[in-house]
Amino acid sequence: MYTSLLRRKTAGEALFDAVNTIGMLLVCFVTIYPIWYVLVNAFNEGQDAMRGGIYWWPRVVSLDNFQAVFNNPGIMLAMGVTVAKTVIGTPAHVFFTAMVAYAFSRRELVGRKIYMLLGTITMFFNGGLIPFYLLIRDLHMLDNFLVYIIPAMFNFFDLIIFLAFFREIPAGLEEAARIDGANDFSIFVRVVIPVSMPVIATIALFHGVYQWNDYFTGMIYINNMDLQPIQTYLYRVIALSSSNIMMAAMPGGITKSVTSQSIKLATMVVTTLPIVLVYPFLQKYFVKGMMIGSIKG
Structure with missing residues (x-):
């Protein structure tokens, strides 16, 4: 019984798990990134943000x-x-x-x-x-x-x-x-x-x-x-x-x-x-x- 539980995944199962993981990560990214983008640009200086190019971190932090x-x-x-x-x-x-x-x-x-x-x-x-x-x-x-x-x-x-x-x-x-x-x-x-x-x-x-x-x-x-x-x-x-x-x-x-x-x-x-x-x-x-x-x- 333990051997069957610990058996290695087949190629099809491994592929299925990989596709599932990639799909879920993509969904999480699409859901979270717009919120992160708004947050980053809100904490960036307004005039500097007009230059664009701010995607991950504030370039000039300002309150x-x-x-x-x-x-x-x-x-x-x-x-x-x-x-x-x-x-x-x-x-x-x-x-x-x-x-x-x-x-x-x-x-x-x-x-x-x-x-x-x-x-x-x-x-x-x-x-x-x-x-x-x-x-x-x-x-x-x-x-x-x-x-x-x-x-x-x-x-x-x-x-x-x-x-x-x-x-x-x-x-x-x-x-x-x-x-x-x-x-x-x-x-x-x-x-x-x-x-x-x-x-x-x-x-x-x-x-x-x-x-x-x-x-x-x-x-x-x-x-x-x-x-x-x-x-x-x-x-x-x-x-x-x-x-x-x-x-x-x-x-x-x-x-x-x-x-x-x-x-x-x-x-x-x-x-x-x-x-x-x-x-x-x-x-x-x-x-x-x-x-x-x-x-x-």
């Missing part, structure tokens, strides 16, 4: 690009809006979606199959942007911070993940709580939530990343610059050349070394770095929650 970014009060205000909507919107989404999923997991729920059918349809079809915009307008949520929170409180795909987990919770836990006099809401808060932390962490990661990266909501429903999130701000810097406005507000010593392109790159780094740093620490909960949902579902 002027980031100073230009942080000297603009708009980006710090936008960062605050993004942090606020992520911190508020993620728990609200997790709690509300989990509560609805718990109701769906109860077999005695009247019309449960109809609700599931209607919810499934919404995963593939929707009313479109214009009707949704009119709805947001009629609800008086245009130029309102709540537009980031209320419409995003429920997602049917996340409900399905919750539902697969809740259905596997032992019925004895809920029965014991009912004997002690707990109602449905008490059972949900005191019994279901504590034993569902892996799937809660998974959905929180899903929605937290969505809230941080969402630029479309601020672009469509928010005209007040004080309520725009950092990703919408980044969109305006890149697509609408707002970096020229940022340069106009810089002290004279800085404007000699930065360019509109270098400010754009530095802004990209500032807006994406926080979620990139946080994601690896949350990924283990994401993997655990998804595996539990797939096994028990």
Whole structure:
């Protein structure tokens, strides 16, 4: 048996492994290098970067690009809006979606199959942007911070993940709580939530990343610059050349070394770095929650 396990690979197996390795390395390079390129050029002096030829390391290291970014009060205000909507919107989404999923997991729920059918349809079809915009307008949520929170409180795909987990919770836990006099809401808060932390962490990661990266909501429903999130701000810097406005507000010593392109790159780094740093620490909960949902579902 040990001889068979330690046998040498055949030529075909060795070739297959080599092709797999080369392919994966190529995919990793194509994925990582654009990020590295932006980072390198963001830390390079703007005027020097205009000469080109910077691919792997900064040629003239400078922090002027980031100073230009942080000297603009708009980006710090936008960062605050993004942090606020992520911190508020993620728990609200997790709690509300989990509560609805718990109701769906109860077999005695009247019309449960109809609700599931209607919810499934919404995963593939929707009313479109214009009707949704009119709805947001009629609800008086245009130029309102709540537009980031209320419409995003429920997602049917996340409900399905919750539902697969809740259905596997032992019925004895809920029965014991009912004997002690707990109602449905008490059972949900005191019994279901504590034993569902892996799937809660998974959905929180899903929605937290969505809230941080969402630029479309601020672009469509928010005209007040004080309520725009950092990703919408980044969109305006890149697509609408707002970096020229940022340069106009810089002290004279800085404007000699930065360019509109270098400010754009530095802004990209500032807006994406926080979620990139946080994601690896949350990924283990994401993997655990998804595996539990797939096994028990």
